[in-house]
Amino acid sequence: MPQPPPPPRASAHRGAAATGEHTGPGSGAPGAGELLQFLRDGQPRTRAELSRLTGLARSTVSLRVDALLASGLLAPSGEAASTGGRPPTRFAFNPKARVVVGVDLGATHGRVALTDLTGRPLSEVAEHVDISAGPITVLDWVVATTRRLLDEAARDVEDLVGIGIGLPGPVEHSSGRPMRPPIMPGWDGFDVPGHLRRHWDVPVLVDNDVNIMALGEHVMAHPELDHLLFVKVATGIGAGIISGRRLLRGAVGAAGDLGHVAAPHAPDVMCTCGNTGCLEAVASGRAIVGHLAAAGVPATTNSDVVALVCGGNIAAAQAVRQAGRTIGEVLATCVSLLNPELVVIGGSLAQAGESLIAGVREVVYGRSLPLATARLQIVPATTGPQAGVIGAATMVIQHALAADRIDEALAGA
Template identity: 75%
Template sequence: MSSSESSPESSSPTLAVTGAGELLQLLRDETPRTRAELAKLTGLARSTVGARVDALLATGLLAPSGEAASTGGRPPVQFAFNPQARVVVGADLGATHGRVALTDLGGKPIGEVAEDVDISAGPDLVLDWLTSRTQRLLDDAGRDASQLIGIGIGLPGPVEHSTGRPMRPPIMPGWDRYDVPAHIRRHFDVPVLVDNDVNIMALGEHATAHPGVEHLLFVKVATGIGAGIINGGVLHRGAVGAAGDLGHVATPHAADVLCTCGNRGCLEAVASGSAISKQLKEIGLDAATSTDIVELARGGNGPAADAIRRAGRTIGEVLATCVSLLNPSVIVIGGSLGLAEGNLIAGVREVVYGRSLPLATGALQIVPAATGEQAGVIGAATMVIQHALTADRVDLAVARRSASSASAS
């Protein structure tokens, strides 16, 4: 029987599995299974399954996981995906902060560091900070750089994902078209994936809090405003990676307000943390950052709470259009200003539920982010994991290991 034929003894539907990489996809749920169970699930001959399992064991991506109950004779060995086999680095670089996490292949954090970092200091200083913190995390975890499978980075501006280069980012002087992956690979010879910070936060929130949701919209409200779109369970970046640029959608309540992008009337110009900070400063309140604004509101400051609620309503007007166009089942509100959920989300809900059609909002949830400050690093790591553990790339890793073993012998 060839490896692609179905076992005649199997009466249950089988999965389309051919190579070791596809077998690993089946096992990534970390449920232990025996060779016999895998043969039944895939329809492959037991000898073929055995060869695939052995190849994955050699890479470390699969590991023995106890024994199944015996039906007579020696209990069969179970195998499961081994998330400890390699490590991943996820980095979230904001306008004024940097957070780097070392995770396993399941996205579980092993170590993390967060510090104040000024993105306007330029790519050399910021990326050198990132590589030094990556090395520290590896050292602290007792991991060698050879165990690092990739590095994911989120940046606070537009990014051409295919090249990892920022594209005319308004708050990142000196970064335009800078080759971020090449800089990192001077220190770590691994794949380096770069995306804008909102996209990676959407990935992190989806993977952690809403893994079964097919259509999700993640909205970050902080110094700026942006959105990450999960469509059909997959991050939607658009033709050139510009999808989700919510902050520069025109809003009717800001026709004369100048935005940092050079246009007038952008949502970000009236409803972002920086916009609210200006509004509060005009009435004598000192709130330089989104965190300051949230603390004022939590402390019972009426003008701050009102400003956040108004921002929520304005954001809701734009999101009502997004609901009509994209029909998400979940809208997640995150970012530093999103921490003022009682005021911001109330404003968003008020307008979205009032303006969108009942068919689109009947089951729509508008909820605060569950991952908090870790959304970015979890999402950046998830981006790398999704890239590195595709069936084709696992098959390539298996083939390279096999070739290396053959040449060594």
């Protein structure tokens, strides 16, 4: 992350010597990056308050506050009450110092948002994007859209912290490469970060789209919870798992791939993965559309299904509720295995009122152990279509604003 120069290193040495503190590598004393973590909650604090929180001497705190002020990540935020003499200045995290790009790509949609350093979208673009068009076509659209948002916001490339992307398939998070995604022809093993870094020399982090939706929902709507399961029901079905406040990705990024779990009592319907009877093949938006079309109900998209349910079409409401029951049969096992505090149902089909969630609740509460469901809530997502871009931006922010990376950026500026 580009940063203005920090105070001269010699000054930092004099401050440490004057106080008798050891603040160099391996000393264990909090650096500027760790100091910033105390301020990321948005609460303004004085140097004296930061000294008490960190256990650092006032002179050391002042040096680190000055470095963060120079970087723009910290800004003055009024004055505290005076106890005699000049009132002390308060400082607060400045989320407008830099911007992040969050990208959410689905089977048939693309959304790109420019966010601040809290993940709050400042501007965004959503368009129809066909993921099967291949990585070059889709990622070139991401590049063009990102440039447009940066230009419209009058932000320089130097202001860009990084880019986060969610893809509708398994992703090896460490490399950012999709891993045999069933509905993404041409994407297997493609170097997504490398393609984007040809245009911007910033971190590019890639994950499964449901994982980033789980991050977005957790950060924005349920930050107080430790254990959350986010389920996306749209063209496909998947889950993002938050356990102990951490996102679980699994060994190769395939954790939470609910769509290709065999659904109990499902007919032998062929799935896109090549197996039969998968949850996605019988309970996804695509499956519901096919069921309704076979029954003579005019529906070709998930939006059509939602409109029919909200318009009172009984056949559509019954089909969506049955899909919820089928999903609930798989989720009942997940609840017993993971014991989440909250199950959040998101994705385009979640907009069909209570029909989908009622079906899920009916089965989960009936099939899971009472101990696991005693305090369990099953609710609709509250972040809506922005969950993905917020989560993608959050993934980058957590990476870029980690204490050690802030210290490295300040030292190398």
